[in-house]
Amino acid sequence: MSTVDTMVRLTYLAAATCFVLGLHLMNSPARARRGNQLSAAGMVAAVVATLVLIVDAKAITATGWIVLAAGAGAGAAAGRYAARTVQMTAMPQLVSLFNAVGGGAAAVVAVQEFTRLAEPVPARVAVPTVLDVLIGAVTFTGSLVASGKLQGLLTSSPVVFTGRRALTATLSAVAVAAGVVAATGRGGALPLSALLLAALALGVVTVLPIGGADMPVVISLLNALTGTAVAMAGFVLDNSVLIVAGALVGASGTILTVLMAQAMNRSVVSIVVGGFGTGDSAGAAAGPAGAGVRTVTADDAAIQLAYASKVVIVPGYGLAAAQAQHAVQELAGLLTARGVEVTYAIHPVAGRMPGHMNVLLAEANVPYPQMRELDEANAEFPRTDVALVVGANDVTNPAARRPGNPVSGMPILDVDAARSVIVIKRSMGHGYAGIDNELYTNPKTGMLFADAKAGLTALVAGVKTLVG
Amino acid sequence: MTNLTIFLLALLVGFEVIGKVPATLHTPLMSAANAIHGVVLVGAMLIAASADTPVGYALACLAAAFAAMNVVGGYVVTGRMLQMFRRADPPARRRADGADPERPLPAAPARRADGAE
Numbered sequence: 001m002s003t004v005d006t007m008v009r010l011t012y013l014a015a016a017t018c019f020v021l022g023l024h025l026m027n028s029p030a031r032a033r034r035g036n037q038l039s040a041a042g043m044v045a046a047v048v049a050t051l052v053l054i055v056d057a058k059a060i061t062a063t064g065w066i067v068l069a070a071g072a073g074a075g076a077a078a079g080r081y082a083a084r085t086v087q088m089t090a091m092p093q094l095v096s097l098f099n100a101v102g103g104g105a106a107a108v109v110a111v112q113e114f115t116r117l118a119e120p121v122p123a124r125v126a127v128p129t130v131l132d133v134l135i136g137a138v139t140f141t142g143s144l145v146a147s148g149k150l151q152g153l154l155t156s157s158p159v160v161f162t163g164r165r166a167l168t169a170t171l172s173a174v175a176v177a178a179g180v181v182a183a184t185g186r187g188g189a190l191p192l193s194a195l196l197l198a199a200l201a202l203g204v205v206t207v208l209p210i211g212g213a214d215m216p217v218v219i220s221l222l223n224a225l226t227g228t229a230v231a232m233a234g235f236v237l238d239n240s241v242l243i244v245a246g247a248l249v250g251a252s253g254t255i256l257t258v259l260m261a262q263a264m265n266r267s268v269v270s271i272v273v274g275g276f277g278t279g280d281s282a283g284a285a286a287g288p289a290g291a292g293v294r295t296v297t298a299d300d301a302a303i304q305l306a307y308a309s310k311v312v313i314v315p316g317y318g319l320a321a322a323q324a325q326h327a328v329q330e331l332a333g334l335l336t337a338r339g340v341e342v343t344y345a346i347h348p349v350a351g352r353m354p355g356h357m358n359v360l361l362a363e364a365n366v367p368y369p370q371m372r373e374l375d376e377a378n379a380e381f382p383r384t385d386v387a388l389v390v391g392a393n394d395v396t397n398p399a400a401r402r403p404g405n406p407v408s409g410m411p412i413l414d415v416d417a418a419r420s421v422i423v424i425k426r427s428m429g430h431g432y433a434g435i436d437n438e439l440y441t442n443p444k445t446g447m448l449f450a451d452a453k454a455g456l457t458a459l460v461a462g463v464k465t466l467v468g
Numbered sequence: 469m470t471n472l473t474i475f476l477l478a479l480l481v482g483f484e485v486i487g488k489v490p491a492t493l494h495t496p497l498m499s500a501a502n503a504i505h506g507v508v509l510v511g512a513m514l515i516a517a518s519a520d521t522p523v524g525y526a527l528a529c530l531a532a533a534f535a536a537m538n539v540v541g542g543y544v545v546t547g548r549m550l551q552m553f554r555r556a557d558p559p560a561r562r563r564a565d566g567a568d569p570e571r572p573l574p575a576a577p578a579r580r581a582d583g584a585e
Contacts, residue, residue, distance in 0.1 A: 020482075022504075023497070024483075024488075024540060026496065026500060027493075028490075029492060029550075029553040030532060033547065033551065036496075036546045036547055039500060039503065039504060039543070040503070040543045040547075043503070043504070043506070043539060046507055047509060047510065047513070048509055050510045050514065054514070054516075056550070057517065059517055061519075063519075063525055064516045064517060064519055064520075064525065067519070067525045067528070067532070068513060068516035068528060070529060070534065071512070071528065072532040072533065072535075073536070074536075075534060076536040076537065076539075078537050079536065079538065079539070079541025079542070080540050080541060082537075083540070083541040083542075083544035086547070088549070088552075091549070094541070095495075095502055098499075098502050098503075098506075098537070098538045098545075099502055099538075101481070101533075101535070101537050101550075102502065102505045102534070102535065102538040104531075105509075105512055105530075105531045105534035105535040106505075106508050106511070108512075108515075108531040108534070109508060109514075109515050109531050109561050111527060112518075112519065112524055112527040112528065115523075116518060137510065146476060201563065207534045219498070221503060223498055223502060227501065230507065233508055234471070234511070234512045239510060239511065239514065240474055240506060242510060243474050243475050243505055243506055244478040245477050245504045245510065247474075247476075247478035247479040247481075248478055248479075248481070248486075248501065248504060251478075251479050251480075251486055252486040252498065252501040253501065254483075255483065255486050255487055259491075259494075289567060293489070293531055332492025332496075342574055347493055350493075351495075353495055354491070354494035354495060354497075354498060355492060355493060355494025355495035355496070355497070355498075356495050356543065358491070358492045358493070358494075359495045359549050362549070362554070365579060367556045368492055368554065368555065369555060369556075373490065373492070374491075379558065407534060419491075431487070447506060453518040455505075
């Protein structure tokens with residue numbers, strides 16, 4: 001091993017260490033920024049080391065330098081622009097898009113390395129190549145479809161068509177057959193191309209039938225897959241930093257996938273099989289006043305909130321959809337100024353990706369110590385005077401504690417344990433599970449029928465005029 | 469064999485480290501992980517170095533563009549998100565609130581000032 005080689009390998013080791021420590025620092029909001037910077041420093045080191053390696057090997061042609069610089073420059077500019085301009089509500093689709101290009105890059109890298117080698121390609125390259133192309137290509141198109149659904153370019157409802165299962169089965173069979181042939185390292189580019197095309201199509205037909213509400217699981221799963229694809233690219237190129245980084249991402253994606261699936265009371269398999277679930281505008285409006293429902297006016301609700309000593313706000317995706325984060329923070333600020341203790345109870349799936357609601361609230365200047373996770377929040381509800389539910393539905397349904405219905409066993413926020421409950425909602429429409437929410441007919445609950453933003457604005461006005 | 473060992477150990481380290489991240493930070497975590505898999509840029513650079521056919525150049529260019537978008541965008545957006553997470557209201561905001569004549573007693577800031585004395 002030459003000196004340069006040794007130095008490069010040591011730098012890769014240092015970069016991998018930076019990635020691990022960077023992720024480790026993310027276990028507290030106070031240190032997370034430093035973690036991201038450390039991880040970025042590791043990335044710069046890895047890239048510089050690779051540049052040194054390339055220059056030292058003297059194999060790269062002038063054209064090689066040009067295409068590399070042009071590609072990287074264009075990609076970096078596009079990524080930087082997208083990252084700087086994206087709205088926080090659009091974060092899931094951007095993460096999905098970055099995921100897509102990461103998976104795509106991993107697949108392309110393996111294809112190029114495979115076709116460059118003389119036949120028969122050794123198994124140590126051929127086998128990870130097959131896995132990389134399969135996973136990378138599925139992730140590429142799958143993430144693009146997910147991103148399109150989240151952006152509203154494609155319908156967020158499950159797309160189910162006749163023969164979908166047969167098509168999926170055929171594509172899978174083609175992918176497996178082509179993959180087995182390619183893994184032997186013979187047959188030229190044909191089996192690999194067949195595998196690539198089948199995998200690209202598989203990504204589309206797998207994600208299309210998945211409903212918008214299942215997106216937190218899908219994004220996490222695709223993230224795990226991209227990580228695995230990058231690790232496979234590391235095997236193909238015999239490059240340790242790719243393997244370590246890919247494995248870390250694979251682990252993080254897997255953990256988040258499992259957490260999200262548990263929080264939605266669904267198995268990962270049933271989500272991927274798809275065809276279930278709904279779009280964003282779930283449920284038909286069943287008219288504002290159902291039987292046994294008590295309505296409250298904004299003014300009454302405002303007085304109730306202003307004279308409480310502890311208020312817990314339960315935000316759901318409806319709040320983000322109505323862009324009401326700032327209105328809710330204004331209300332919380334008014335109440336805090338009156339000496340009311342205000343916290344936010346955030347369900348893991350209150351958004352379109354894991355932790356999405358926390359980011360939206362952080363953007364609206366909600367300090368993170370006020371954000372409570374499921375267990376912490378449930379411990380607080382019994383000593384809460386008023387729970388204010390905004391745009392959340394199924395995750396507050398007490399029916400989850402009983403067996404025999406679609407939400408049975410789902411971890412919920414025990415909103416009904418609070419002394420009184422105010423729900424801001426447009427109508428009695430159903431949530432994603434398609435069942436009545438028993439919380440709404442609870443005698444403790446007052447329904448404030450309004451759009452999340454209009455309702456919160458009315459509450460802010462009420463608190464200001466009536467008790468200010 | 470060595471690579472497989474590295475892969476498995478890294479996977480275990482990943483589970484151990486990431487399992488401790490609070491739900492509040494799950495979106496930045498995923499975004500940060502996303503940026504980390506942009507390290508495939510290293511792979512794109514290596515294939516650009518070995519390319520010598522038009523197809524090879526095209527693939528290297530594509531891989532470099534994809535990977536660079538992933539890595540740069542990933543780190544920038546993660547940084548942007550993490551910057552928003554604050555322990556308390558920013559001071560400028562508190563001052564503006566305190567100056568609001570409509571509001572009686574800005575309770576929380578006043579208490580904090582007393583505590584500091």
